[in-house]
Amino acid sequence: MSERYDIAIIGSGPAGLSAAINAKIRNKSIIVFGNEDFSNKLMRAPKVDNYLGFYGVTGKDLKDKFKEHISSMDINIIYEKINNVYALGEYFTLMVADKSYEAKKVILSTGIEFSKPLKGEEKFLGRGASYCATCDAPLYKNKTVAIVGYNEESQKEANFLSEIANKVYYIPMYKCKYDLLDTIEIVEDKPIEIVGNLKVEKLILKEREIEAEGIFILKDSVPPSELVPGLEMEEGHIKVNRDMLTNIPGCFAAGDCTGKPYQYMKAAGEGQIAALSAVSELDNK
Numbered sequence: 001m002s003e004r005y006d007i008a009i010i011g012s013g014p015a016g017l018s019a020a021i022n023a024k025i026r027n028k029s030i031i032v033f034g035n036e037d038f039s040n041k042l043m044r045a046p047k048v049d050n051y052l053g054f055y056g057v058t059g060k061d062l063k064d065k066f067k068e069h070i071s072s073m074d075i076n077i078i079y080e081k082i083n084n085v086y087a088l089g090e091y092f093t094l095m096v097a098d099k100s101y102e103a104k105k106v107i108l109s110t111g112i113e114f115s116k117p118l119k120g121e122e123k124f125l126g127r128g129a130s131y132c133a134t135c136d137a138p139l140y141k142n143k144t145v146a147i148v149g150y151n152e153e154s155q156k157e158a159n160f161l162s163e164i165a166n167k168v169y170y171i172p173m174y175k176c177k178y179d180l181l182d183t184i185e186i187v188e189d190k191p192i193e194i195v196g197n198l199k200v201e202k203l204i205l206k207e208r209e210i211e212a213e214g215i216f217i218l219k220d221s222v223p224p225s226e227l228v229p230g231l232e233m234e235e236g237h238i239k240v241n242r243d244m245l246t247n248i249p250g251c252f253a254a255g256d257c258t259g260k261p262y263q264y265m266k267a268a269g270e271g272q273i274a275a276l277s278a279v280s281e282l283d284n285k
């Protein structure tokens with residue numbers, strides 16, 4: 001049986017890392033999911049003047065400091081994207097493409113996605129539109145798919161899909177050098193709308209249309225309500241109380257995903273509260 005962690009933390013930005021150090025200090029077994037850069041938003045900040053003790057640093061400097069801090073505490077990040085979290089009473093199951101993890105408490109610190117959903121994205125979710133290529137790839141064996149990739153990591157998923165699907169179109173929503181297999185067709189155009197009847201039929205772009213049975217929208221984060229079924233939202237953010245507890249017992253949230261202001265110290269502070277609340281529930285049990 002796989003290890004059941006005390007606390008699983010989804011997201012490696014300031015909220016998630018703050019939750020991680022606080023839970024670790026309280027001797028809880030933790031697992032943290034995120035990415036190598038910790039947070040794209042951290043990497044992009046040219047100058048940060050409002051993080052106490054670090055006046056005038058760049059976001060990259062701050063990231064290096066965070067790295068030093070968590071490494072000193074033997075905290076590792078698992079570079080995996082969680083696609084679903086299921087509350088199963090006493091514990092949670094967290095699904096990655098081909099495996100799962102278990103934890104008694106979960107802290108959602110997934111940040112906020114500013115890009116708007118495509119027209120038709122929500123309507124066709126589960127009917128040809130998907131947020132996870134590796135999870136749904138088998139459904140598209142020998143079929144045509146289009147991938148709207150919002151980050152370099154989506155290229156890995158595109159390469160994986162191209163081994164299963166008959167034809168893969170890749171629509172990058174960022175600029176970089178591509179590392180894609182030759183069979184993948186890169187389409188530099190702006191996606192506008194997903195259309196179909198009962199199922200997805202095509203993706204309409206500004207300059208052309210692509211007929212496809214599957215359309216994958218790969219962003220840094222999955223919308224929270226898709227990530228955790230039954231999660232209560234309020235004006236686009238996860239609804240929490242002062243303990244950072246969501247409507248789902250044992251599931252906490254912290255950082256940008258809970259609402260404005262979108263700021264580092266607010267995120268780190270909420271990460272701490274979420275961790276201490278989770279620890280308190282574990283200890284009271």
Ligand code: FAD
Nearest residue numbers: 011013014015038039041081082111221255256262263264
């Ligand atoms: P994020 O930093 O967004 O981190 C979330 C992490 O979770 C990401 O790494 C993401 O990949 C990961 N994740 C999401 N979903 C999953 C999943 N399903 N599985 C695994 N991992 C997942 N704030 C300030 O206070 N001062 C500033 O000077 C400042 N400057 C900024 C400049 C720029 C250009 C930008 C974009 C933002 C700036 N901010 C600033 C805002 C600040 O970056 C955010 O408020 C802060 O990063 C929020 O932290 P967070 O931990 O909530 O989320």
